[in-house]
Structures are given as C-alpha cells and as structure tokens.
Amino acid sequence: MAKIAKRSEDYSQWYLDIVMRAEMADYAPVRGCMVIRPWGYAIWERMQRALDDMFKATGHQNVYFPLLIPQSFLEKEAEHIEGFALECVTVTRVGKEPLEEPLVLRPTSETIVWAMYKKWIQSWRDLPLLYNQWANVVRWEMRPRLFLRTTEFLWQEGHTAHATAEEAIEEAERILEVYRTFAQEWMAMPVLSGRKTDAERFAGAETTYAIEGLMQDGKALQAGTSHYLGQNFAKAFDVQFQNRDGDLQYVYATSWGVSTRLVGALVMSHSDDDGLVLPPKLAPIHVVIVPILKAEADNAAILAAAHRAAESFAEAVEVKVDDRDNVSPGWKFNEWELKGVPVRIEIGPKDLAKGQVVVVRRDTGRKTPIAQEEATARVQAILEEMQGSLFAKAKERLDANCRNADSYDQFKHTIEEVGGFVFAPWCGRPECEAQVSDETKATIRCLPDEAEACPACMVCGNGPARRVPFARAY
RNA sequence: CGGGGUGUGGCGCAGUCUGGCUAGCGCGCGUGCUUUGGGAGCACGAAGUCGCGGGUUCAAAUCCCGCCACCCCGACCA
Structure with missing residues (x-):
C-alpha cells in the first residue's frame, strides 16, 4: 500500500492522506461535504463528552433548535446578515410549490434563538439563560477542506442571556477559558487567546474572543470563538426584561462555539509521517494488542495471553485485541500507527516464554519489554506521560515559532x-x-x-x- | 468568483494526441493452500453503461458540440 505524503514535502497532501487513510472521513457526493467515518466520529465523540461535561459544570443546559430559520430572521440584525448572506443555503420550495417565505439552513442560530428568548424572558428572575446546543450548521464556503472547513459541519453553540453587560462579558471570558483549557489539557494543543480585532469580529458581536493554535506548517488556526453580543440581538428581536427596579431593559447576550474543525486541528498538531498521533485523552482506543502468531508456535496460548492482557487493561483504558488472521503483524503495526493509537502491545512466543509483553509508544516509537504483571500500571503511566509530552512538544514548537x-x-x-x-x-x-x-x-x-x-x-x-x-x- | 486539474472495475492509474481486434496494469476484493516479530507468497476467480447528453463515422474511452461533477491553488470563513 502506498505511503502517505511527507509532511515536509507536501503538508496539504499529508494532512489529506492522514484523514483519508486513517479512515476519519471521506468525501461525500456533494461539494464540500464529508462523511465522518467511525474513527473520526469516535474522536469527535470524545471531544464532545469532555466539552459537554465542562459546559454542564459551568451551569449550562442543552437544548435543540430547528435547522430551518425564516429568512426574515437573518435580516433583522444588519451586520449579522451582511456577514452571512453570501454563504447561506436557502430552501425555497416544497414539492413543486414555492414557499411563502424562504427558509435558511442555519449558518448559526442566534436569530432563531433570540426569537424564542423573546417568549421566555420577561423578568430579571428569568436570567441568566445558559443554553447550549449540539447541532449541524451549513455554510457554503468558497474553499472547503476536510474537517477544517466543510459545507456542513458539526459544532456546539452556546447562547446565553444576561441581565448586565458585566455578567455577559464574564460569561464570554469564562467560556474562552473553557476552550483554552480543553485545547491544552485534552487536545495537548497550546493556544494563544485574546480578543479579536474589529475586522476579525463575528458579524453581530461587540467583542469576539478566540483561541488560536499553530499548525505544524506554521499557519495559525482559529480553534474556538466566544462572543460578547452586547444588546445587539436583544434589540433586533426586542427582548426586554424588567429589572429589580421595575425598569424595562434589553438583555445582554453571548454566543460561543467549537466545531469538528477541532478534529482537523488535532491531526495537524501532533501527527507525523507515519500518520495520526492522538493524545491519549481523546484516543478512541488507548492500547491495541497484536498477537504474533507462528506456524510452529502454540497460537492458542498466545491468543489467550492477548485476551488475558486485554482484560487486565479493560478497567483502566480502552483496549482492543487485533486478532485478525488475514493480515500480518507488520500490516497491523502500520495500520494502528496510521490511526494514532497511543500504545501498541505485542505478544509473541518469545514474550510468552519470558513472561513479558512488548510495549510500543506511538509518539516516540520506542519499544520496551515489560513484565506481564507490571504492564497495566506501566501502560497507564506511559499514557499519562504521553499526554504531557505531546503538550510539551507542541508548546515548545509554539514558543519557537x-x-x-x-x-x-x-x-x-x-x-x-x-x-x-x-x-x-x-x-x-x-x-x-x-x-x-x-x-x-x-x-x-x-x-x-x-x-x-x-x-x-x-x-x-x-x-x-x-x-x-x-x-x-x- | 479567478487560475489549474481530473472524471475509465472499490482505490490509484495507462490507453485519448494518431478512431479499429476481447479496454489494460498495480493495489484491493473472494476462494484455497503455505505464511505471520515492520505493509507475505502462489494459484484460481469476481468485478468496467470509459461522468452525462447530443453529433460525426462502417466503427468512438479516443474526434466535434454542449452540460455536469469533484479535486487542488488563491480571495472569504469555525
């Protein structure tokens, strides 16, 4: 099978090769759209779980708003529609009949959210409203790129409503910190963070905050944004509340999101010429066990040892025994490296005889024989060490750049x-x-x-x- | 939208310029046997409306006209 492109020779092709060959995603029949395959989706699920826990821990609840937004809603906030008009996909027909009002496939949900917030917010007692949704959005971007910019993508979008500007700004900054923490502690991706300039601000925001990662080719990638929206959407949708003094006031807002782009960022942060490198905290499988079978050996004993080892790991980590008999061990080594599984364990006749297993780290490629009874503890330590060292290496690269x-x-x-x-x-x-x-x-x-x-x-x-x-x- | 490119078994391509016999090659896939410590070998086998529509011709993957789609590079964006 062909090798993937060299990172140093054709970065763009290298990235695509990894995404395709690790079976993270594939092109769909529609321009700019992709199918997220099990390996890519499992990584996204891990990201979702971690982020969702962080959102819940900071007081947010999940909701779901509809995909279709009346076109007139988008037009209510002048700057917002100006920012999104060119990339909106609009539904204009049902069967053969034209719709009364065209419906836009949401490029983001502020407008429909605030149309509903108008119904739900009357009093200061209704605030704050701290909602998040996991959803798909559609933006007909000019230049799609797997995970980094697709026509339809998955993301979460938080939409919060507050009684004061201070509180809303505090919320936007809190979420920025959540994103920064997630990027660094889970993705092992160091980031710069701060406010955006007016030119780079989200359409309809007062202030946009962002985290920025640095990819291995020296280009930056905006990895998450958190917006302080002021009263812009409250005014556009006439959302007022009565404060403690009985005065009517417009509500202050935030919105914030990260998307499946993070999967692309992850690929570009740590991977090498052998394929994907995953930080253990986001790896769908931490340990793959490859039994080395031989014609002259007791294969049943080797397979049994592999499954026994898997059981001993199962409580601590996600483990898989690759006991396929139609591909060679070498093929399996390459495949799991391509997929970025952090640790590989080889168990063959020689190991069985010595009461050991061979442990191989994905990031360094180092092979270490380890006594069977110590394997679980040692591997857990290696995974922790790897999470830290991936971050350290990425941080070193960021600092150097x-x-x-x-x-x-x-x-x-x-x-x-x-x-x-x-x-x-x-x-x-x-x-x-x-x-x-x-x-x-x-x-x-x-x-x-x-x-x-x-x-x-x-x-x-x-x-x-x-x-x-x-x-x-x- | 501008520039470049590509459409031929699942994937990657050759063949197109210069029309012609049964449309080839590698990988993958299926079956069997031998293998398995860094992408195994042999044998047999399955699989193609040559992107779509028209035209020229005795004859079109190949020539002509029209259309479509996707990819890559730029401007826009998470």
Missing part, C-alpha cells in the same frame, strides 16, 4: 520565509491592519491581554502601539 519583528520589512521577511506567529507593533488602526493583510496575507490573530506597549506602529509609524501576534491562517 513566536517571533518578534519591529520593522515592517523584518515582519514581511519573517512571515514570508519563516511563518509562525510574528509579534509586531500595531497602532490599532484598521487601515494598518488591512494593509498588512493585503500585502502579506497575514492577519492579527488576537489581542493578548498582556500585549507589550511599543512606541510606534510598524506600518504607519504612529504611536502608541502594542505588540500583537500576526500570522497566516487557515
């Missing part, structure tokens, strides 16, 4: 020749931001809270300026 530039020439050179995040002084004017983006295709990824003060903008030379991270992004 955060560079400063002080002049615009130096900036251009670094963006062009080196990539990564380039921290450079910016005065805050949209004109300078746009010029950089036009000339270098690099954008300001976020405005970190602790951004260093600088005397002059690298573009216009005016002060005061702050040092902010630019990058080319997916």
